[in-house]
Amino acid sequence: MISAFKVLKEQLNSFYLMMRLSMYELKIKNNNNYLGMLWEILNPAIQISVYWIVFGMGMRNNSNVGDVPFLQWLVAGIVIWFFISPAILQGSKSIYTRIKIISKMNFPLSVIPSYVIFSILYPNAMLLGIIAVIFQFTDKKISLYYLQLPYYMLAAVALVFSLSLITSTLSTIVRDVQMFVQSIMRMLFYVTPILWNPFENENLPKFLLYLVKANPFTYIVEGFRDALLSRGWFFENSQQSPHLEYTLYFWGLVLVLFLIGSTLHVKLRNRFVDYL
Amino acid sequence: MSKTVVVSNVTKKFKMYKKPAEKLLDIILPKGYGEDFYAIQNISFEADQGDVIGIVGVNGSGKSTLSNLISGIIPPTSGTIELNGEVSLIAIASGLNNELTGRENIELKCLMLGFSKQDIKKLEPEIIEFADIGKFIDQPVKKYSSGMKSRLGFAISVTVDPDILVIDEALSVGDQTFADKCLDKMNEFKERGKTIFFISHSMGQVKKFCEKILWLEYGEVRDYGPMKEVLPKYQAFLKEYKAMTKEEKKRFKEQVQLKQSGKATPKKELQPTAEEK
Known part of the structure; x- marks a missing residue:
């Protein structure tokens, strides 16, 4: 508990530092490419078109998901994945790749994963903006449900940060954890x-559905669809869509992960340098 | 005069592993696993305000480890280091990011040292002026020569106005004029009562600049005192060491290895071999 407050306090105290460092992080990443920031949009665009061709046209004859074209359904869900996946991968190697540069112990080490995560969030927010603009030319136009986007983004950041606290600590000590995280992320995708939409398939065993729902990333991805495709609110509770329960489950899980992560981090951070 | 650095009974133990798997064993097993290596063994000394202390010793005697310990980069295995004031470490190109320009590096480094936005705005021109690398300040650091890197690194560390300064061989790459400029700056610090640790192999610079000498030998303090007393002894030792035959050198190294693996309690076991001679 104490470590959780400590980590939270460090985040709040070094907010300006975090923002500046994440801007530099972004700059370092895109400095060497001629197209620079444009890659943050080109890359997802290429991936989306491949998935559309293979999974949309190839595997389901481009049939709609509910009342939405597959492509739109795919885009609404995948957009936040372009944040989650790199953020977890970079976040978990954030500490051991930087600890040498951060030469002073009074630099709050818990800020490292968070500024790395933020450096990935900016371009993702930009991508989300572009997608929202494109959506205005479809049937699903802007609505009050869009107000949920910042909420779900915050949820994604909270989850990724809590996970990164755990993985960045463990991967500093045992480098293999990074490999493990990589394959887990590939699987989670x-x-x-x-x-694919497990909720439209009636032949799927019940436990598999529960498993899909227990995955906290499902909450975020489906939440983005709720917002972008005007499907519902996160605090709505009805027989068919127990959103509120699911929201409580999600935040409970984030809290547990954050407690574990901050305890591990605070306990081991003084020895990080020894593990290099 | 008040004490700025009090080092008491500090030991730094590293583990040597033959395979990465041993590292894992070391974490899991309660007693640990792997061969011990004592880079620093039971060191105690004190430094006052305004002291300029030269740290000398042959390669592998723990100079850099000690400087990292003092500047807080690595924690000691046992013992305590008391510091009164901010410490700044200057090593060659320490903490500069190769992809960013010099100007951006200045902001980055200052941010990491905990300076506010306004402070950085004020410090930036001072740093640029001191570094004196002209148009290169807006070029990525990867295009810098090693001299430029050390100039920028030195300029940043010096301008942030630390109370305790640790200089680890950083002057050996700069040219004479820059070295003189740095020495001037350090003399100014000395007068203002700051504590400076100066690590160098250049006896000339040490002689010119330091007042006290901390002589490290294989992780232990061999001698600590005024420059005039200790330095001649060290130079005599160097001469002797150079003159040793291969056999003697080998024996010397074996003793050292035994000592640093923590298997021998140093001084007592050294005596018989000294008598043999």
Whole structure:
């Protein structure tokens, strides 16, 4: 508990530092490419078109998901994945790749994963903006449900940060954790309903559905669809869509992960340098 | 005069592993695993305000480890280091990011040192002036020569006005004029009562600049005192060391290895071999 407050306090105290560092992080990443920031949009665009062709046209004859074209359904869900996946991968290696540069112990080490995560969030917010503009030319136009976007983004950041606290600490001590995280993320991409919709398949065993829902990333991806496709609110509770329960489950899980992560981080951070 | 640095019974132990798997064993097993290596063994000394202390010793005697310990980069295994004031470490190109320009590096480094936005605005021109690298300040650091890197690194560390300064061989790459400029700056610090640790292999610079000498030998303090007393002894030792035959050198190294693996309690076991001679 004490470590959780400590980590939170460090985040709040070094907010300006975090913002500046994440801007530099972004700059370092895109400095060497001629197209620079444009890659933050080109890359997702290429990936989306491949998934559309293979999973949309190839595997389901481009049939709609509910009343939405597959492509639109795919885009609404995958957009936040372009944040989650790199943020977790970069976040978990954030500490051991930087600890040498951060030469002073009074630099709050818990800020490292968070500024790395923020550096990935900016371009993602830009991508989301572009997608929202494109959506205005479809049937699903802007609505009050869009107000949920910042909420779900915050949820994504909270989840990714809590996870990164755990993985960045562990991967500093045992480098293999990074490899483990990589393969887990590759697996999660398919377990999370991004490319296929488990909820429309009635033959799917019940426990598999529960498994899909227990995955906290499902909450975020489906939440983005709720917002972008005007499907519902996160605090709504009805028989068919127990959103409120799901919201409580999600935040409960984030809290547990954050407590574990901050305890591990605070306990081991003084020895990080020894593990290099 | 008040004490700025009090080092008491500090030991730094590293583990040597033959395979990465041993590292894992070391974490899991309660007693630990792997061969010990004592880079620093039971060191105690004190430094006052305005002291300029030269740290000398042959390669592998723990100079850099000690400087990292003092500047807080690595924690000691046992013992305590008391510091009264901010410490700044200057090593060659320490903490500069190769992709960013010099100007951006200045902001980055200052941010990490905990300066506010206004402070950085004020410090930036001072740093640029001191570094004196002209148009290169807006070029990425990867295009810098090693001299430029050390100039920028030195300029940043010096301008942030630390109370305790640790200089680890940083002057050896700069040219004479820059070295003189740095020495001037350090003399100014000395007068203002700051504590400076100066690590160098250049006896000329040490002689010119330091008042006290901390002589490290294989992780232990061999001698600590005024420059005039200790430095001649160290130079005599260097001469002797150079003159040793291969056999003697080998024996010396074996003793050292035994000492640093923590298997021998140093001084007592050294005596018989000294008598043999």
